Amino acid sequence: MITRAFDRSAMSWSYEMHLQPMLSAADIEGLPFGSVFGSVPAHTVSKRHAHQDGEMFIVLAGTATVVLGDEERQLGPGGVVYLSPFGYHEIRNDSDEAFDIVSIFWEHIPSAVKVLEQAPPRDALPERMLVFCPPPTPNGGLHLGHLSGPYVRADMLVRALRSMGRDARHITGTDDHQSFVAATARLRRVDPADVAATEGDAILATLRTADVGCDRLTRPATDPQHADRIRELFARVAASPTVTQQERETAYCPTCDLSLHQAFARGRCGHCGADSEGEICEACGRPNEARELVGVACRICGTPAVTRPERALWLDLDAHAEQLRGYLRSCHTSPDLLVLVERLLDEGLPAYRLARFTEWGVTLGDGQAVDAWVDLALTFLDAAAAESEQDGPARITLFLGYDNSFFYAVLLPILAFAAGLTAHLPAAFVTNQFLHLDDAKFSTSRGHAVWADEALAAAGADAVRLAMLRNAPEGRVTRITHEGADRLAQDPLYRHAHEWLDGFAALTEQCDGQVPGTGAWTDAHREFYRYLNLTTRQLDGLLLPESFSARGYVQLLENVVARAAEFRATEEALRRVPSLAEEARTSLALEFLAAKVFAALAWPVTPALAQQVWDWLGLPGHPLREADWSFLPSGTRCGSPAPGPTTVAVPATGERS
Structure with a gap:
């Protein structure tokens, strides 16, 4: 017993x-x-x-x-x-x-x-989703490191959702009130508003060139109502019992008469020893106060910092620790982000200063303005609330770089707790690490970068997007070389897709310009059709925020092209046997179906090429992604097989699409 x-x-x-x-x-x-x-x-x-x-x-x-x-x-x-x-x-x-x-x-x-x-994964995707990306700081242009992080990946998700008939909106903008804008303006001896406007316009133009669509743009410096809305939300935060007035010693530059914080302070992180600005260490993700940096000095003039007492509002983050744990339990949080936040919670969250002595930003009086990161978080909540009021509630997914983890996964939720705006918080966080150029992180200040505008002009949006998605730094640091950046149009998927699509010119001629209806089926036909449907479901699974993978998506899409090319190669002999004419019709119908499937599946990755294929197939609107693939109607005309402008609208290998 x-x-x-x-x-x-x-x-x-x-x-x-x-x-x-x-x-x-x-x-x-x-x-x-x-x-x-x-x-x-x-x-x-x-x-x-x-x-x-x-x-x-x-x-x-x-x-x-x-x-x-x-x-x-x-x-x-x-x-x-x-x-x-x-x-x-x-x-x-x-x-x-x-x-x-x-x-x-x-x-x-x-x-x-x-x-x-x-x-199926598609059933888990909501009917309405807001996809947020951190607004880029308008103190310089975008490089490939920026594109490889949130922006192209978020656009990929939005396009995929729309191709399924979902209501998806992409929200970003420019982070105009960042201290980095004010610091750049001081170094250039110009007005911060001019920097924010000029660089912000250039950033948005670059995103448009990369076919990254934006449905709501938050541009604080050019929005006349922004300051009033942020002051109203700030007052709600300030009324929280976890916010108090405190006088604390603060890093200060006597030469510039500057309160040193964020971009104005430079030193080394007291935790990991990496070079760091004030308030956050990008290397280890830990927050700090500028005065805590080792060897802290003024970024503007290089003078070693002293300290002076400053009185300001401080938010007790640790008082909301259990509330934050509960929130993160209820939403999806990428593993690398969760590791960082749990470590910060275990160590005890520091208090965070809500206002700074600065001339740039949403002013509060007494020489202070809303802290730039608080301004950014409240701008996020304001935009989410506006979207909800405009079109109803939606699931919010936030794409962000790991270096922003503290501000978006700790400060943002706690500000929402304090202001009573928890309904507008993300339901999922999708993070990225860094794309390195050769063996070092992209750096605007050191000129260690491949600028997005130059890459887009040289290779075209499709090739750049594909390369950035293939090399996306998801859960790890990834690398691209200078030589690789010069050969973006030679990506294997980009080349092989063009080679496969070029072959449709001969098929179209063989069919007299009309897609045939299906006839008799072979086992090979059945399995190819099964493959197209099953692979679509696999790709759908990579779009869930909880399992999102741009890299995995590109690899599977590459397999689709390879499988379709292999199907053509093995079916060509069948089409030459007169007694198998009925089987040949099915074979050709499956080829044109594969082109339709490719256009829909590739639209999130290479939108220009996908739209060309969709249009060539005579299909209306933008590519649509079916749960179970239907054949093109028999007799559909797909353009003329004769040379000229009506030939299959697919550029040759190496050309810009």
Whole structure:
């Protein structure tokens, strides 16, 4: 006889609850399930998670709410609940006593696979999404490092959602009130407003040239109502009990008579030793105060900093630590971002200064203006609220660089908590690391960069977008060489797609300019059609913010082109056999279908080329992405096979599309 008894002293901490092994195949040979005792402490929530197993909870004691996806059930002693494979679940115990259960779980792969088949990735994408990107700082132009981060990747998601018929909007702008704009203006001896306007116009022109669309642009320096809206939101934050007036020692340059913060301060991070500006270290992601930097000096004149007392409003971030943990638990957070935020929470969040002594920004009186990062966060919340008022609520996804993690994943949510604007926070954070040029980070100040305008002029938007998505620094630092930057149009997918598409000129001539209807099918035809549908679902899965991967998307799209080219090569002999004329019709119809599929799947990556193919196929509007691919109607005309302007509108290899 084998027995087990519930024993709190034998429990270990896992899944944010107490667990104790019960019985499994390790105890009883052939036992088809595993089991554990579990206990969720009072006033806590277990970890939200999913697995491939089926699972059953049997309640021993206590009362709590079991959550499975969007369903909730309150269970008490004797209650039983079944949890399906891959269903996200948690236990919310709001009572004053522990919630004790037995969990029995088993693996049945056919059931798990069936669940996946019944829940295609497309179904998880919302009908309406707002995709935010941090507004670039208008103190210089964009380089390839900028494009490889949030901007092209966010545009890729927006286009993909629109191709599925979803309502997707891309929101960005220019971060006009950043201290980097004011510092650049001082160094150039010009007005910060002129820097923000001139450089901001150039940045937006570059994004347009890269086919990055923007549906709402926030440009604070040129928006006459911006200051009033931000002051109103700032007042809501300032009224929070976690905001206090404090006098603190602050880095100061006596030569320039400048309060040193952010771009005006330079030194080394006290945590990791990397070169750093004030308030944030890009290398390790930790916040700081400028006076805490090692060897801090004035960026404008180089004078070593002294300190002076300054009185300002400070926000107690740590007072909102548990609220922040709860928020991050409820949304998707990229692993690298989550590691940083959990480390910051464990170390204790520092207080953050809400206003600065500066002449640039949203003025508050007494020589102070809203801190640039606070201004940016409130601008985000203001834009999200405006979008909601305009078209209704939407799921918000934020693309951001890892160097902005603290400001967007800590400061932004806590400001929203303080102002009562939590409804407008992101539901998902999608981060990127850095793209390096050769072995060093892109640097505007050191001139270590390949400028986006120059690359776009040389290779065209499609080639640049493709290269940036292929080399996207997702979860890691990636690199591009100077030589590689000069050969963006030679990307394998870019070349092979053009070669494959060029071959349609002969096929169009073979069909007298009309797409044939399907005839008889072979096994090879069936499997190619199955491949197009299954690969589309795989690509859809890479668009979920929780699993977003531009790099993976490009690799799969490259496989689609290779598979289509291989299909053509193996089918050409069949089309020359008179007795297989019916099979030949299906073969050709599948080829034209593959072109339609490619146009829809490639539109988020290479929009110009994809639109050319879509138009050539005689299809209206922009490329549309079907859940299950329908054939082009029999008799559809696809242009003339004769040479000239009506030939298949696909540029030759190496030409700009």
